[in-house]
Amino acid sequence: MALLEARGLSMAFGGLQALRGVDIAIEARQVVGLLGPNGSGKTTLFNILSGLLRPTTGEARFDGARLTTLPPWEISRLGIGRTFQIARPFAHSTVWDNVLVGVTFRARRGPRAALERRREVERLLATVGLLDKARATAGELSLGERKRLELAMALSTRPTLLLLDELASGLSPRGREEVMGFYGQLRGEGLTIFAIEHSARVLSRVADRLLVLDQGTVVADGRPEQVLASTRLVEAYLGEDDEP
Amino acid sequence: MSPTTLAHAIVAGVLLGCFYALMALGFSMIRSVTRALNLTHGDLIILGGYLGYWLWIGSGLHPLFLVPVAAAALLPLALGWQWLFQRLREPKELSSLVLTFGLSLFLQNGMLALWPGEYRLIASEALTASVSLGGLTLNRGRLLVAGLALAAVGSLHVALGHSRWGRAVRATSVDREAAALLGINVDQATQSTFLLAFALSGGVGVLFATLHYLSPSGGAELTLLAIVLTIWSGAGHARSVLGAGILLGVVETLTLLWSGPRWRELIVALMLLGTLLARAGGLVPRRSR
Amino acid sequence: MPRGGLIATGLVGLALILLPPLSGFHPYYLYLVSTGLLFGTLATSWNILAYAGQVSFGHAAFVGLGGYGAALASLHGLSPWAAIALGGGLGAAGAVIIGLASGRLQGASLALATLAYAEMWRAIAQNWDEVTGGGAGLIGIPALPTLPWPSPDVSGGRAGGYYLSLALLASVLAVFAGILRSRLGLALAAIREEEERAGLLGVHPLPWKLLAFGLSGFWSALAGGLYVHTVRVVEPDLVFSLHFSILPLVMATFGGVGTLLGPAGAALGLYLASELFLHPYVPAFHQLPYALALIVVALYAPGGLGTLFRRRRHGAA
Ligand SMILES: Nc1ncnc2c1ncn2[C@@H]1O[C@H](COP(=O)(O)OP(=O)(O)OP(=O)(O)O)[C@@H](O)[C@H]1O
Ligand SMILES: [Mg+2]
Numbered sequence: 001m002a003l004l005e006a007r008g009l010s011m012a013f014g015g016l017q018a019l020r021g022v023d024i025a026i027e028a029r030q031v032v033g034l035l036g037p038n039g040s041g042k043t044t045l046f047n048i049l050s051g052l053l054r055p056t057t058g059e060a061r062f063d064g065a066r067l068t069t070l071p072p073w074e075i076s077r078l079g080i081g082r083t084f085q086i087a088r089p090f091a092h093s094t095v096w097d098n099v100l101v102g103v104t105f106r107a108r109r110g111p112r113a114a115l116e117r118r119r120e121v122e123r124l125l126a127t128v129g130l131l132d133k134a135r136a137t138a139g140e141l142s143l144g145e146r147k148r149l150e151l152a153m154a155l156s157t158r159p160t161l162l163l164l165d166e167l168a169s170g171l172s173p174r175g176r177e178e179v180m181g182f183y184g185q186l187r188g189e190g191l192t193i194f195a196i197e198h199s200a201r202v203l204s205r206v207a208d209r210l211l212v213l214d215q216g217t218v219v220a221d222g223r224p225e226q227v228l229a230s231t232r233l234v235e236a237y238l239g240e241d242d243e244p
Numbered sequence: 245m246s247p248t249t250l251a252h253a254i255v256a257g258v259l260l261g262c263f264y265a266l267m268a269l270g271f272s273m274i275r276s277v278t279r280a281l282n283l284t285h286g287d288l289i290i291l292g293g294y295l296g297y298w299l300w301i302g303s304g305l306h307p308l309f310l311v312p313v314a315a316a317a318l319l320p321l322a323l324g325w326q327w328l329f330q331r332l333r334e335p336k337e338l339s340s341l342v343l344t345f346g347l348s349l350f351l352q353n354g355m356l357a358l359w360p361g362e363y364r365l366i367a368s369e370a371l372t373a374s375v376s377l378g379g380l381t382l383n384r385g386r387l388l389v390a391g392l393a394l395a396a397v398g399s400l401h402v403a404l405g406h407s408r409w410g411r412a413v414r415a416t417s418v419d420r421e422a423a424a425l426l427g428i429n430v431d432q433a434t435q436s437t438f439l440l441a442f443a444l445s446g447g448v449g450v451l452f453a454t455l456h457y458l459s460p461s462g463g464a465e466l467t468l469l470a471i472v473l474t475i476w477s478g479a480g481h482a483r484s485v486l487g488a489g490i491l492l493g494v495v496e497t498l499t500l501l502w503s504g505p506r507w508r509e510l511i512v513a514l515m516l517l518g519t520l521l522a523r524a525g526g527l528v529p530r531r532s533r
Numbered sequence: 534m535p536r537g538g539l540i541a542t543g544l545v546g547l548a549l550i551l552l553p554p555l556s557g558f559h560p561y562y563l564y565l566v567s568t569g570l571l572f573g574t575l576a577t578s579w580n581i582l583a584y585a586g587q588v589s590f591g592h593a594a595f596v597g598l599g600g601y602g603a604a605l606a607s608l609h610g611l612s613p614w615a616a617i618a619l620g621g622g623l624g625a626a627g628a629v630i631i632g633l634a635s636g637r638l639q640g641a642s643l644a645l646a647t648l649a650y651a652e653m654w655r656a657i658a659q660n661w662d663e664v665t666g667g668g669a670g671l672i673g674i675p676a677l678p679t680l681p682w683p684s685p686d687v688s689g690g691r692a693g694g695y696y697l698s699l700a701l702l703a704s705v706l707a708v709f710a711g712i713l714r715s716r717l718g719l720a721l722a723a724i725r726e727e728e729e730r731a732g733l734l735g736v737h738p739l740p741w742k743l744l745a746f747g748l749s750g751f752w753s754a755l756a757g758g759l760y761v762h763t764v765r766v767v768e769p770d771l772v773f774s775l776h777f778s779i780l781p782l783v784m785a786t787f788g789g790v791g792t793l794l795g796p797a798g799a800a801l802g803l804y805l806a807s808e809l810f811l812h813p814y815v816p817a818f819h820q821l822p823y824a825l826a827l828i829v830v831a832l833y834a835p836g837g838l839g840t841l842f843r844r845r846r847h848g849a850a
Contacts, residue, residue, distance in 0.1 A: 050733060072732035082733065090726040101723045104716055105735035157735055281641060331832045337641035338588060339831045342782065345590065346827025349779050353820045464775065468649060509656035516649040520642055521634060 001064070003028040003192055004049070004161055008058035011044050011216075018044045020216040021058065028160075031183070031193045033203035033224070036213035042196045043085055045213070046163045049194075050082045051075040062161065077107060081159030085166045085196070087146035091139035095149060098138050099124050102156025121156075128152045128182070144175040151182060162186065164195040168202050180206060204228055252380055253497045259382070259390040261493025263455075264469060265486040266393035267448050269400065270441030271470035272477065272485055276417040277437045280329050280340035285470050286463030287351040288442065292318060292449020293458045294355060297364045307368050308388075311450045315443035322442035326435060348463070355460040363457035371454050389451045394486075396444070401482040413437055465509060468516050475519050542794060549699055553692045563691040567763065569804040570698035571756045572780060573797035576788065577705045578752035579781035580796045581712065585745040586725030587635055591647030592753050593777035594631070594654045599624040599754025600761040600772035601658060601665060604674050607762065613677050617758035624754020625747045627654070632746030636739045639728075648778070655773035670768030677762050694763050701759060702797060705752040710793055712748075721745055753781075780804075780823060787826040799826075 002025035011019040018041045026032050036042050047053040049060055051072035060067040065078055081102075089098045099121045125131040128148040133141065138149060147167060154162060168179040176199075183206040186193060197203045203210060204224040212220035212227060220227045271285040292314040299310045325347075332339045371385030404410035412433040415423035424430045456462075469492070476488035492515075499511050548555075549566070556562045575592060582589050603620030607613055631650045638646050658665045665671070677694055712718045720741040723731035728738050757777075761767045781796075788799025803822050811819040 052729065052733075071737070072729070073735050073737045076733055076735045088727060088730055090723055090730065092726060093722055097719065097722065101719060101731065101736065102734040104719055107735070153730075153734065281645075328828065328832065333832070335640060338644060341590065341641055341644050342786065342827055343831035345779055345782065346824040346831070349775070349820055349827075350824035352775075353818065357816075357818070461770075461775070464652065468652065471645060506660045507656070510653060510660065513649045513653035513656055517634075517646055517653065520638060520646045520649070 002026055003030075004060070004062050004194070006045075006049070006058065006060040009045065009048060009055045009060060010057045011041070011048060011053060012056045018216055019048075019055070022213070022216070022218055024211065024218070026161075026192060026194060028192050029187075029190055030209060031187050031195070031207050033207035033210045034194065034196045034213060035198075035200055035203060035210060035227075040213045041216040042213055043165055046082060046165055046194075046196070049075075049163060050080060073105075076102075076157050076159075079158070079160040080163065081154040081157050081161070082163035083147075083150040083154045083165055083167060085169075087143075087150045089138035089141075089146060089149050089153065091137070093138060094134065095125065095130055095136055095138055095141070096121060096134040098149060099152050099156045102153055106157035124152045124155055127155070127185075129178075144171055144178075147171065147175070147179075159191070161192045161194065164193060166196050166198060169198045176202065200228060248380075249501070253501045254494055255380055255382065256386070257494035257497035258490050259386045259493070260497060261490030262390035262393035262397075262486070263386075263448075263451070263489075264473060264493055265489025266389075266396055266444070267452070267466060268470040268473040268485055268489060269397065269482065270444045270448075271467070272474045273413075273437050273441045274329075275474055277413060277434050278329055278340075279336050280332060281337055281344070281471070282325070283341060283344035283467055284325075284348045284351055284463075285445065286466030286468075287348050287355075288318060288321065288445040288463070289449040289452055289466050290458055290460065290463040291351060291355060292446035293366075293453035294359050294364070294449075295446070296450030296453050297366055297458060298359075300366050300368070306370050307366050307450055307454050311447040314450045315447040318442040318446035319439055322438040323435075325442070326438040329438075348467075352460050352463070359458075359460065363459050364453070365457050366450070366453045368454060385454050389455065392451065393489075397482050397486045404482060409433070409436065465512055468512055472512075472516050472519050475523055538794075545798075553695055558692055560691045563695045564763075565805065565808055566801075567691070567695045567698040568760075569801045569808075570695075570702045571760055572784060572804050573702045573800040574698070574705050574756045575753055575777065575781045576784035576796035576800040577702070577709055578749040578756075580785045580790060580792075581705075581709055581752075582745050582749040583785060583790045584709075584712070584718070584725065585721040585742055586639075586728075587632075587742060587745065588640070588644045588782075589647045589749075589778070590644045590782065591631065591649075591651035591778050592749075592781050593773050593775060594647070594651035595624040595628050595750040595753035596757035596760070596777040597651070597654055597658060597769070597773035598627045598750075599757030600767050601671075602754065603758030604671050604761045604767040605664070607674050608671060613675060613762050617755060617762065620758035621751045621755040624757065625751035628746040628750020628753075629743050632743045633739075635742050635746070651773060651775075651778055655769050658769040658773055665769070668769060670766055670771065672766045674761055674765045674767065676765060677759075694759070697759060701752070701755055706793065706797060708748065708752070713793065717741065717744065753777075779827075783823045783826050783830075786830045 004024065004026040006022060006024040009019050009022040010017070022041075022045060034042050034045070044053065048055050049067060051067065051070055051074070055068055058068070062075075062078055062080060067075055067078075070078075090101070100117065103117050103120050103124075122131065125134055128151050130145060130148055130152065133145060138146070141149060147170075151164075151167065154164070167182070168176045171179065180202065183193070183195070187206070195203065195207070207224055210220070210222065210224045210227040211218055220230065267289065270288075271282055274280060274282050295314045295317050296307065296310045299305070299313060300307055303310075328343060328347075329340065332343060371388065373384045374381050375384050375387060376382075404414060412423070412428045412430075413436070415426065415428050416430045416433040420430055452458075452466075473485060473488045473492060476491070477484035495515075496508075496511065500508060503511070549570075552566060553563060575596065579589060579592055599617075599620035601620070602623035603613075603616045606616035606619045611619065631647055634646045635643055659668050661667070677697065712721070720731070720736050723734070723736055724738045724741060731738060757772055761772065764771075780800075784800040784803055785796035787803065788795030788797070790796070803826060807819045807822050811821065
């Protein structure tokens with residue numbers, strides 16, 4: 001059975017149909033990319049999977065548990081972590097505390113020992129290269145640093161499935177290379193990754209599989225080269241790949 | 245409970261509701277134009293009442309003549325309040341509560357200092373007589389107040405709906421920035437709203453003082469009622485404030501008929517609590533992402 | 534805390550401890566400072582809740598529940614100590630009940646709900662004549678046992694009440710300091726900053742908020758219980774007075790929401806300034822400092838209340 005399985009997910013905001021009957025199955029340890037034009041419903045899908053939104057119809061299961069009735073903290077404890085497209089750290093807390101929250105509360109009986117938690121925060125901050133900023137206030141970070149903090153926060157709950165929302169967009173070419181490095185590293189650690197990116201180029205380098213969403217419907221699903229070879233698709237949906 | 249008692253209670257509730265609507269209008273107008281919640285609303289009404297009382301004792305005039313005087317007396321305060329409200333920082337609603345919580349303390353203490361001691365009432369004989377109407381005996385003052393309330397709500401409804409001024413005020417309520425971009429003088433619309441709201445509160449105060457005893461801390465309950473009405477009606481529409489007011493008046497009289505008058509304040513507080521909980525997010529919409 | 538702050542705090546603490554003998558056990562000054570200390574306790578417990586991002590306009594509810602609970606228990610023969618503790622429990626329970634509303638309401642809506650809640654309890658105390666004595670309240674509440682030192686008649690028994698108030702303030706400060714270094718503090722800060730994000734990181738917000746409500750209500754109610762045992766009467770307009778809702782808000786926001794000592798410092802400063810310098814000369818306007826402090830906070834605190842809620846936690850795991 002797939003690790004993550006969604007059936008017939010639909011989401012309506014008033015009259016606006018953001019998702020229309022989306023079916024998805026993601027196997028453990030797969031890296032799956034999600035592409036689609038602006039407003040096609042990508043983030044909405046992540047909001048449902050992480051428990052911030054309740055779908056109008058349909059359901060999603062993770063590791064056998066039904067997600068669509070659970071609150072965010074339960075979902076997080078099941079092992080799903082996520083980042084936000086626009087970084088949303090606790091802006092007035094230190095970088096350290098931002099990561100400490102997930103480490104402390106990821107399980108009902110999380111690591112008790114302060115030393116254990118400290119080690120883990122250090123390790124996470126080192127992973128994303130923010131150890132020297134540990135005492136800075138999150139709001140003072142640069143855009144690139146904030147994105148890395150997002151990643152560390154998502155990892156702080158020790159997820160098995162990571163939902164990454166446009167980790168690379170808005171970054172400099174160097175920042176983007178760094179993000180590519182993270183993708184490789186996380187895959188190496190055996191995580192299952194479901195990642196939205198605006199750049200098909202970025203995704204095709206790291207993903208085993210690509211999904212394309214358009215107006216709330218999955219319009220393509222397959223190996224990256226297959227999906228990208230369909231020129232019609234590339235023109236219609238990915239033509240706005242403005243990043244070099 | 246006899247049918248006459250019930251009919252009596254309903255009619256009294258409707259009359260009371262008209263007064264409530266008039267009383268709440270100022271709160272609702274300021275709320276819709278500035279997003280601010282003015283906790284001094286009830287205190288201003290009480291202040292208008294004290295001014296009316298003081299003038300009435302001094303002059304012996306018919307209370308109705310004192311309504312415009314008390315209304316005018318609050319106009320300088322309107323400018324002061326507007327000046328303060330303009331300077332509120334985000335989160336605006338919360339800041340406005342903090343600011344007006346403080347101003348309320350100030351007003352209440354001021355009134356306590358100026359009019360210490362017993363409770364006061366404008367006990368004008370012109371208003372206390374009863375009138376018989378279709379088998380029901382009603383208080384003349386209450387009828388008069390309800391009539392005035394209807395007239396005021398009606399004219400405000402027309403003015404908001406059909407005048408240049410009304411258009412400017414409505415546009416400012418919907419979206420201040422967009423209205424300003426369209427060339428509407430939002431500052432003027434805001435100022436006139438404050439002036440009108442305060443004048444209304446001052447005048448209402450005099451009417452209130454003909455019906456109820458004044459006490460410096462009596463404004464809190466009026467403020468709570470105004471908040472309930474504003475939530476019920478959705479800010480800014482004179483007509484729906486009237487509808488909500490009448491509903492509240494009838495609900496209140498019927499509840500009191502059943503529970504006895506001593507639980508009045510409790511019912512007002514519960515009504516606000518219940519309204520907030522039922523309309524969770526209605527007063528301050530939750531951010532959605 | 535920087536060293537200068539530590540030294541200053543130590544000196545103020547020492548001065549407060551030595552005040553009774555230094556003032557020659559002057560009953561009026563002891564009463565005044567005790568009341569200031571009670572306001573300090575109240576402002577600090579208000580601050581516990583504000584640290585979680587929950588702005589209360591109704592702390593009078595908890596003071597009043599503590600006051601009435603303690604008074605009734607005392608009048609029914611319980612020892613004042615047990616009565617005050619019982620009142621504290623009642624206040625905590627009352628706070629948790631309105632805390633449940635914070636699951637649905639936030640910001641200004643929650644503030645209004647707390648305001649209505651305090652009003653509700655005041656109306657109950659005012660009219661439930663059989664139990665609360667109605668508007669006239671309850672009299673004949675026993676006094677607290679006096680300290681035998683130096684002798685009851687020197688201070689009119691005020692020294693004991695004074696030290697109790699001081700101990701109460703110290704205890705709530707200790708609790709808040711503990712919160713700041715604990716998991717609770719971490720959870721509350723996260724909830725205050727971004728409740729939704731906190732949820733995604735495994736924090737179930739409501740239980741933590743309820744805990745904050747409970748602690749805040751408990752200490753406010755203890756202050757209420759101590760207060761009624763000092764003045765020895767309880768009336769609806771005395772303990773459910775709007776002042777007990779407004780003043781902690783003024784003092785805490787003025788002193789710095791989220792700081793450990795700011796609210797207590799501001800409470801003592803504002804209260805004593807008002808009582809010593811304004812009350813004797815312009816009694817009608819002795820509350821002016823509070824109103825002015827609120828206006829300053831609402832208008833000139835850089836960024837408004839929002840920034841006042843910011844406090845950096847420094848990473849101690
Ligand atoms: N909470 C919400 N309330 C109302 N409408 C929403 C909400 N969230 C999303 N939408 C709408 O749903 C549609 C899909 O939005 P979504 O954010 O999922 O798109 P997206 O694919 O992530 O786009 P982008 O590439 O710009 O991030 C959009 O039209 C958006 O305006
Ligand atoms: Mg998106």
